Amino acid sequence: MNLPVQTQGLSKRYGGLTAVRDLDLTVRAGEVYGFLGPNGAGKTTTLRMLLGLVRPSAGTVRLLGRTPGAGRLTGVGALIEGPAFYPYLSGRDNLRVLARYAGVGADRIATVLDLVDLTSRAGDRYTGYSLGMKQRLGVAAALLKDPRLLILDEPTNGLDPAGIADMRALIRRLGAAGCTVLVSSHLLGEVEQICDRIGVIVGGRMVAEGSVAELCGSAGLRVLADPLD
Numbered sequence: 001m002n003l004p005v006q007t008q009g010l011s012k013r014y015g016g017l018t019a020v021r022d023l024d025l026t027v028r029a030g031e032v033y034g035f036l037g038p039n040g041a042g043k044t045t046t047l048r049m050l051l052g053l054v055r056p057s058a059g060t061v062r063l064l065g066r067t068p069g070a071g072r073l074t075g076v077g078a079l080i081e082g083p084a085f086y087p088y089l090s091g092r093d094n095l096r097v098l099a100r101y102a103g104v105g106a107d108r109i110a111t112v113l114d115l116v117d118l119t120s121r122a123g124d125r126y127t128g129y130s131l132g133m134k135q136r137l138g139v140a141a142a143l144l145k146d147p148r149l150l151i152l153d154e155p156t157n158g159l160d161p162a163g164i165a166d167m168r169a170l171i172r173r174l175g176a177a178g179c180t181v182l183v184s185s186h187l188l189g190e191v192e193q194i195c196d197r198i199g200v201i202v203g204g205r206m207v208a209e210g211s212v213a214e215l216c217g218s219a220g221l222r223v224l225a226d227p228l229d
């Protein structure tokens with residue numbers, strides 16, 4: 001069985017700055033993996049390398065057993081940048097447009113709207129959505145092709161407390177449904193609530209990895225505590 005994510009010695013240098021250094025990251029099938037680190041730690045750069053959007057300076061990436069960049073990323077959904085939606089179309093119609101490009105049937109749209117808890121607001125214009133709803137529509141778009149692996153870059157960033165709670169509940173639901181999720185965050189309390197395993201990245205290096213139970217008692221990690229707690 002291929003691992004959903006496996007990197008070895010992954011590094012990225014920008015001129016004199018090493019954004020990611022010698023990173024070994026493994027995400028196992030069926031787990032919600034929290035990629036935890038403060039701002040500027042190298043989370044987004046790592047996720048971009050996983051998806052083949054940024055070329056590593058060194059090291060290897062395998063996603064579902066394949067090397068990204070060498071063809072289509074089948075089985076992988078991602079939300080790592082605010083997705084571009086049409087402001088004056090409804091949430092449902094935005095998904096219809098994307099589904100058509102992705103070759104996905106209309107029945108899947110109803111399923112993903114349900115999954116992200118937007119069915120009741122699916123006919124509303126995107127412009128009227130809260131930030132949290134917009135993020136959940138982004139997750140719905142990432143789920144259109146029923147991926148085995150979902151990669152989310154700080155999906156609760158900038159959301160109000162209700163939006164944060166809804167997004168965390170969504171990630172827990174996806175994990176419970178058997179989807180493998182790799183989610184980045186700078187909040188220890190957040191990964192503590194929603195993840196099975198955590199990797200901690202600081203200054204581009206993986207400094208700790210383990211189950212929530214193993215890592216969350218660690219005093220050093222309290223600097224990343226959740227301000228909502």
Ligand code: ATP
Nearest residue numbers: 014017019037038039040041042043044045046186
């Ligand atoms: P944040 O939570 O703030 O997004 P992050 O953990 O995702 O942080 P990255 O965005 O990966 O961190 O950035 C890691 C480091 O690499 C930072 O010092 C950043 O300034 C630098 N960096 C990222 N992208 C580039 C780029 N295209 N060119 C130069 N430096 C970059």
